[in-house]
Amino acid sequence: MKNVVQSIKVQLKEAAVKSYGEQLKDVEPVVDQATNPTFGDFQSNLALTLSKQLKQPPRAIAELIVANFKADENVTEQPSVAGAGFINIRLTREFLESRLNEIRNDERVGIAIAAKPKNVIVDMSSPNIAKEMHVGHLRSTIIGDSIARTYEFLGHKVLKLNHVGDWGTQFGMLIAELKEKFPAALTQAEALPIGDLVTFYKQAKKHFDEDEQFKARAHQEVVSLQSGNPESVKAWQLLCDQSRKSFANIYNLLDIQNLQERGESFYNDKLAQTVQELEAAGIAVADQGAKCIFLDGYLNEEGKPLPLIVQKRDGGFNYAATDLASIRYRVDKDRADELIYVVDAGQSLHFEMMIKAAVKAGWLPSSVRAKHVPFGLVLGEDGKKLKTRSGETIRLSELLEEAVQHAREDLDGRMSEKGRSESEEWKDAVSRLTGIAAVKYADLSLNRMTNYVFSYKKMLSLQGNTAPYMMYAYVRVKGISREGGVDFQKLGDSARVTLQEKAEFELAKQLLKFDAALEVVIEEFLPNRICEYLFELSQKFNQFYEACPVLNAPEPLRTSRLILCDLTARTIQAGMNVLGITLPERM
Template identity: 55%
Template sequence: MQSLLEQLKKSVSEALVSAFGTELTSSAPLVVPASNPKFGDYQSNVALSLPKKLKIAPRSIAEKIVENLKVDNFCETPTIAGPGFINFTIKPTYLATQLTTIQTDNRLGIEPVRSPQRIIVDYPSPNVAKEMHVGHLRSAIIGDCLARILEFVGHDVLRISHIGDWGTPFGMLIAYLKEAYPEALTTTEELNLGELSTFYRQAKKRFDEDENFREAARLSVVQLQAGDRETLLAWKIVCELSSRSYQKIYDLMGLSPEIEARGESFYNPFLPEIVTELEKLGLLEESDGAKCVFLEDFTNREGEPLPLIVQKSDGGYNYATTDLAAIRYRVNVDKVQQVIYPVGSEQRSHFAQIFQVGKRAGWITENHQFIHAYFGLVLGEDGTKLKTRSGEAIKLKELLDKAITLARKDLETRLQQEEREETEEFIDRVSQVVGISAVKYADLSQNRTSDYKFSYQKMLALQGNTAPYLLYAYVRVQGISRKGNIDFTKLTTDTQILLQEATEITLAKHILQLGEVITEVEKDLLPNRLCQYLFELSQKFNQFYDRCPILQADEPSRTSRLVLADLTARTIKLGLSLLGISVIERM
C-alpha cells in the first residue's frame, strides 16, 4: 500500500509537469506533513521554490498546480494559503478504506522495498575479556534497532559482531591464564575463572607491576601470531569464556539472536594481503619504519599529511589494518551493498580515514555505502561521562539490573496502592520488560548523534515520552479486550469503519503514517523519529480513549472503535518490536 505522503508526492509531481511542462519532471514536489494541523494534513511548499525558475509569482504557481492536481479520490479540494502553500486534507472516507485494507495485514500495509540490498550491521562488537559496559549500550541498542528495521523493510541483513579478540592485550590475558590457571590448559572440564572483569583487572595488575610478566605477555603475542598450539588453546578458552558472558547480556537485553560473532582474529590471515595490495596500488609509503597510507584532508599537528599506519615498524598490524581487511572481505566475499557501523562519534575520523583508504584502494565503489552511524556519549545526570563513584565504567549488567529493580519497586508500590494481588511470575515479567524497555527507549528516543543524560527516574516515568507510557497505551487496548470479552482477531473484515469524532479521525490518520516514518528511518537511520511517532500515536489514542466510549458505544460505532483500538495496539506492537522492545498484556 502506497503511503498517503507518496501518493501526494506523485500527484504534485504530475501536476507540476502538466502545468509547466516536462522541464519540471525532476523537481521535488516538496510535500511534507502539515506544519500545523489547522492547515490540514500535508502541505506542498513547491510553489515557493519555483518563482525564480518560472518567473511567475508563487501564488499563481500554486493556483496552476492546484488546477492540474488530480487528488479528489482521496483528498478534499486543496487550498492555497499564505505566500503559496498548498494544503491537503485527507477525506475521512478514504482513511476508513485504508484502515480496512490494513486490518487484515500483518505488516499493516507496509510493503517491502523494491530493491532489497545485502546489508551488514556491525554491532555490538565488545572486546574479549572485558565486561560489557555503558560504552556498548548504544551500539547494542541502536544496532539491533537498525537491523530490525532494515530487515523488516525487506533487506538481507547480516548482524556481525566485530569482536576485539586479537592484538596486544591478549598477550597479557594469555600469560595470566597460563600463570594463574595452568590446569585450564590440560583439563577438558569447564573452569570457573570468576568474574571476567576481575580476571582482566588481575591480568592488568600483573602487567603493570611485573617486568617479567610483561615479557611473558609479549612472548605470548608472538606465540599466538605464530600459531603455537598451547597459546592458541589459551586464547580460545578466554574467548569462549567471554562469549558466554556477553551472550547472557544479549539475552537479558533481548538482542536479535542472529548476531554472528566474527572477530578481528577472523581477518588475521588477510592482513599481509592488505599491505601488499595497497603497495601494488602505489598507496603505501614508509615513514619511521611503519608502512602508511598518507591521507587526503587529514593533517597532523605540524600541518603535514597524516598517515594511516597499516603495518607497524615492528611488523605487526593494528586495528586500521583489520578494519580495512573487513571492508575488503565484506565487499568481495559477503557481497554487501551497505555496511552500517553504529559506533561512537569519537571514532568519526577513524572511520572517515578507513573509508577513504577503502575507496582509494577501489574496494568501496559507488555501488557501496559504508556508513558510520555514529552516536553521542551517555552522560551521568551531572553532565559528565557516566561512571561509578570510583571512576570506573559502569557495567552494563549492573545498569540493566538496576533498571529492572527500580521498575519492580514502582510496580510493587502501585500494586499496594491499588490493592492488587499478582503472582511473582507476573511481577518478574513486568519488571523485566518495563526496566529493559525503559533503558532501550530512553536511548532510541534521543537523536542518535547527540549526547544524552542517563536518568533512571526519567526513563521509568509513567508519563512523558517513555517506554512505560507507550506500553500503557497498549495495555489499555488489551484491557478493553478482556473487559468486553473481545477477540480482536475475530473482528470481521467487512466491518464498516466510521470516523466521526475528531479524535477518531486524528487517530486514524496517525495510524496510517507508520509507513512514511519507517521509510524515513530506513533512509536516515534515526530511530528517534519512530519513537516520536509512537509517542504521538499513544497520545492520540489516549485522547480518543478519553473522548469516545468503546464497549458502551452503540453499533456500528462500537465495532468500528474496536477496530481502531486494535489497529492502534498492533501499530504500537509492531513499532516497538522494530525498536527491539516487547509488549505485555497487563502491567
C-alpha cells in the same frame, strides 16, 4: 502514506505544466506534512519556489496550479491556497476509511515488503574480551539491534556482526598471567577458575606495568599466539570462552538475537595479504618504518599529512588493517549491499579514512553503501566521560537488574494503591519486561548524536515519553478486548471503519504514517524517529480512548472503533518490536 505523497507530487507537477507549459517539466514539487492540522494534511511550497523563475507573485501561481490540479477525489479534496502561497491538501474521509479497511487484516499493518531486498550488515556491540561491557557497548548494541530489526521488518536480509576485540597485544599479557596464576587450567580444561575476568585483567595489567620480566614474557606470548602455538591458542580460547559467557548473559537480558560473533581474530590470516595488496597498488607506503595510507586533506597536529596506519613498525597489524580486511570480506563473501557500523562518535575520523581507503583500493564499489553510524558519549552525572579502565565501571548486568528492580517497585506501588493482587510470577515477568524496555527506550528515544548523561533516575523513570507509556496504550486495547470478550480477528468480513469524531480522524491519520517513520530509520539511521512516531500514536490513542467509548458504542460504531483499537495495538507492537521491545498483555 508514501504512495499518496508520491501521487500528489505527480498531480502537482501535471498541474504546473498545464499552467505554465513545458518549462516546468522538470520541477520536483516538495510535499510535506502540514505544519498545522488546521491547514490540512499535506502542504506544498511549490508556488513559492517557482515565483522567481516565473516572475509572478507566489499566490497567483498557487491559484493557477490549484485551478489546474486534478484531484483524485477518492484520495484528496481539491487543494486550497493559503498564506504566502502555500498549497494545502486534505485527505478525504473516504480515503482514510478505505485505507484502514484495506490494512485491517494485514499482519504487517500496511507496511510493504521491500521490492528489492538488500543484504545488510550491521556491525554492532563489539565488546572486548576480558573486559567488562560498558554503557558505550550498550548503546551500540541497542541502536544496532534496532536498525537491524527495522531492515528486517522491511524485508531486507540482515547479518548482525559482533566484531569483538578478541585479538591483539593485550592477550600476551593475559596469557602470561594465566599461565603463571592458573597453569592447571591449560591442561585440565573445563572450568577456568577465574570468576571475574575483569579483576583478572586488572591484575595482569598491573603485573605488566610493574614487572619488566613479565612484560617480556607477555610480548613473547603475543608472538607465540600469533604463530599458532597450541598452548597459547588454548589459553586464548579459554579466555574468550569465559568472556562469551558474560556477554551472552547481557544479550539474553536484552533479547538480542542472531548476533553472530566474527571477532578481530577472524581476519588474522587475511591481514598480511591485505597490506601486501595495498602496497603493490601503491596505496600503502612505508613511512617511519610503518606502512601507511595517506589520503588528501588529512593533516595531523603539525599540519603534516596524517596517515592511516595499516602495519606498525614492529610488523604487527592494527585495527585499520583488520577493518579493511573485513570490508573486503563483507563485500566479496557476504555480498553486502550495505555496511553499517554502529560505533561511538570518537571513531569518526577512523571510519571516514578507512572507508575512503577502501574506495581508493577498489574494495568498496559505489553500489555498496558503507556508513558509520556514530553516537554520542555516555557521560557520568558529573558530565564527564565514563571511562572503562580508570574509575569504576558500571556493570551492565547490575544496571539491567536495577532497572527491573525499579520497575518492580513501581508496579508493587500501583498494586497496593489499587488494591490489585497478582501472582509473583506475573509481577516478575511484567517488571522484567518494563525495566528492560525502559532502559532501551531511554537510549533509543534520544537523537543518537547527543551525549547521553547516564542517570538511573532518568533512565528508569516511567513517566512521559517512555516505554511504559507505549505499553500502557497497548494494554488498554488488550483490556478492551478482554473486558468485552472481543476477538479482533473475528470481527467479520463486513466490519468497516467509519470515522466520525475528531479523535478518530487524528488516530486514523497517525496510523497511516508508520511507513514514513520506518523509512527514516534506514535512510538516516535515527531510531528516535520511531519513538517519536509511537509516542504520538499512543497520545492520539489515549485521546481517542478518553473521548470515544468503545464497548458501549452502538453498532456499527462499536465495531469501527474496535478496528481502530486493534490497528493501534498492532502498530504499536510492530514499532516496539523494531525497537527490540516486547510488550506485556497486562500491566
